[in-house]
Amino acid sequence: MNPQTENPEQQPTRSGEAEETSGRGYILRDRLKKLDRIREQGGDPYPPRVTRTHSTAEALRLLEEHPQKSPPDKISICGRLLSLRIMGKASFAHLADGTGRIQLYASQNTDSLGSQEYKRFADDLDIGDFISVEGSVFYTKTEEPTLRVSSFAFLAKSLRPLPEKWHGLKDVEARFRQRYLDILSNEEVRKVFITRSRIVSSLRRFFDERGFLEVETPVLQPIYGGAAARPFTTHHQALDEDLYLRISDELYLKRLLIAGLDRVYEIGKDFRNEGLSTKNNPEFTQIEAYQAYADYQEMTRLVEEAFSFIAREILGKTKITYQGREIELASPWKRITLRQAIQEATGIDLEKVSTLEALRQEVKNRKLVVDDKPSWGLLAEEILKEYVEKDLIRPTFVIDYPLDISPLAKKKRENPKFAERFEFFIAGLECGNAFSELNDPQEQRARFQKQAQLQEEWEEAHPVDEDFIRAMEYGMP
Numbered sequence: 001m002n003p004q005t006e007n008p009e010q011q012p013t014r015s016g017e018a019e020e021t022s023g024r025g026y027i028l029r030d031r032l033k034k035l036d037r038i039r040e041q042g043g044d045p046y047p048p049r050v051t052r053t054h055s056t057a058e059a060l061r062l063l064e065e066h067p068q069k070s071p072p073d074k075i076s077i078c079g080r081l082l083s084l085r086i087m088g089k090a091s092f093a094h095l096a097d098g099t100g101r102i103q104l105y106a107s108q109n110t111d112s113l114g115s116q117e118y119k120r121f122a123d124d125l126d127i128g129d130f131i132s133v134e135g136s137v138f139y140t141k142t143e144e145p146t147l148r149v150s151s152f153a154f155l156a157k158s159l160r161p162l163p164e165k166w167h168g169l170k171d172v173e174a175r176f177r178q179r180y181l182d183i184l185s186n187e188e189v190r191k192v193f194i195t196r197s198r199i200v201s202s203l204r205r206f207f208d209e210r211g212f213l214e215v216e217t218p219v220l221q222p223i224y225g226g227a228a229a230r231p232f233t234t235h236h237q238a239l240d241e242d243l244y245l246r247i248s249d250e251l252y253l254k255r256l257l258i259a260g261l262d263r264v265y266e267i268g269k270d271f272r273n274e275g276l277s278t279k280n281n282p283e284f285t286q287i288e289a290y291q292a293y294a295d296y297q298e299m300t301r302l303v304e305e306a307f308s309f310i311a312r313e314i315l316g317k318t319k320i321t322y323q324g325r326e327i328e329l330a331s332p333w334k335r336i337t338l339r340q341a342i343q344e345a346t347g348i349d350l351e352k353v354s355t356l357e358a359l360r361q362e363v364k365n366r367k368l369v370v371d372d373k374p375s376w377g378l379l380a381e382e383i384l385k386e387y388v389e390k391d392l393i394r395p396t397f398v399i400d401y402p403l404d405i406s407p408l409a410k411k412k413r414e415n416p417k418f419a420e421r422f423e424f425f426i427a428g429l430e431c432g433n434a435f436s437e438l439n440d441p442q443e444q445r446a447r448f449q450k451q452a453q454l455q456e457e458w459e460e461a462h463p464v465d466e467d468f469i470r471a472m473e474y475g476m477p
Helices: 022-040 056-065 115-124 172-177 179-185 187-209 250-258 296-315 338-346 356-365 376-387 441-454 466-472
Strands: 075-087 090-097 100-107 130-139 145-156 233-236 241-245 263-271 283-291 319-322 325-328 334-337 396-402 418-426 429-435
Touching: 022 115, 056 075, 056 090, 056 100, 056 130, 056 145, 075 100, 075 145, 090 115, 100 115, 100 130, 115 145, 172 179, 179 187, 187 263, 187 283, 187 296, 250 263, 250 283, 250 466, 283 296, 296 396, 296 418, 296 429, 334 338, 338 376, 338 396, 356 376, 376 396, 441 466
Parallel strands: 100 145, 334 396
Antiparallel strands: 075 090, 075 130, 090 100, 130 145, 233 241, 263 283, 319 325, 396 418, 418 429
């Protein structure tokens, strides 16, 4: 195996130790020897600063502007070595920065490095090293953009080999524990990270253009709330008080509605002390937006507009392909009540099965495989998760959820067993949750108290938040 491209995911990862495994240990020892030699010869493999005149993308544009001949001026670029081919008196390499990559050409000739510097280039460099190079750009006979190296300097000597360049990092455990290697090695993963950043920027533009004010609310909270979830607990030493990492931004954003800010949103981290899966992560980023004088039907339209806006900005179209399926994000999205969705999938009509025991019996009669739950609404939601969600491929609003699992939402006037609440799904994944906000403080206290009665059986039940109720008593739109 070529030690330059040995795959680290197959090797032990005892950070800070000289591994004894022959392949990896050899590479580390060899690179450490080079590091010592560079220092002994007066070089600095980790200098404090560097001069860069062009990015690789700018260097490539220089050539495009001079297609008939090489630009006359020398330039300086920086980046990581991704390939290195030592070929006797001349060598080729590829250098990459965040804007792209370019080929390097180095030789013993006087128009390049010269014999002494070329020897250092061939002997001291390894794939993965960060270097700066100075020289002139030109096209090779095969029309490949190239920089002829006239000098080079180390910026950061790489002591560990990169994942094998043709196959990337495949081991799932290594990919997620060493995310930086995943991004470095897998072009598609890097594109996802870049696209995600652009989505967040686009999302901000969408809400800003509609008069929403971006705000920040506390992450450390004396009482967690705004969702059904188990919190992380921490301790404030100065106050000698336990605090919670927020599970949602909701209750503090609603306080801002009370304060007279009619449209607010926050993009931030939330934390839920739950299991790990492709659908759940204990630490995640979400947006929450609140709009005075709007109900849940108006919020469905806001969601549709947001997804269409972002897709057009980022992709230039509203159709995406996910796991081989083409999905149209433009409005109108499908709308179906939770009752209809469960009835179509299982035959159970929630209107006719109005108690927990009756619903449990229906589940048993129809041989449905679901986890038992301590309330009618929780069991209905479990049936939805197991028998409906996976088939919601096109964007779909599932509307009107059980009231007993929606303690912060207004009840439906025509059917008080349900709340004016929806969740929306794309490609079988739950992507959001919204409702007409309950703004009656007396009813809110009663809902919280009812949730508290469930806490022994349902750890994720919402706690009573007297401070939030006191805020509501000043009036919330």
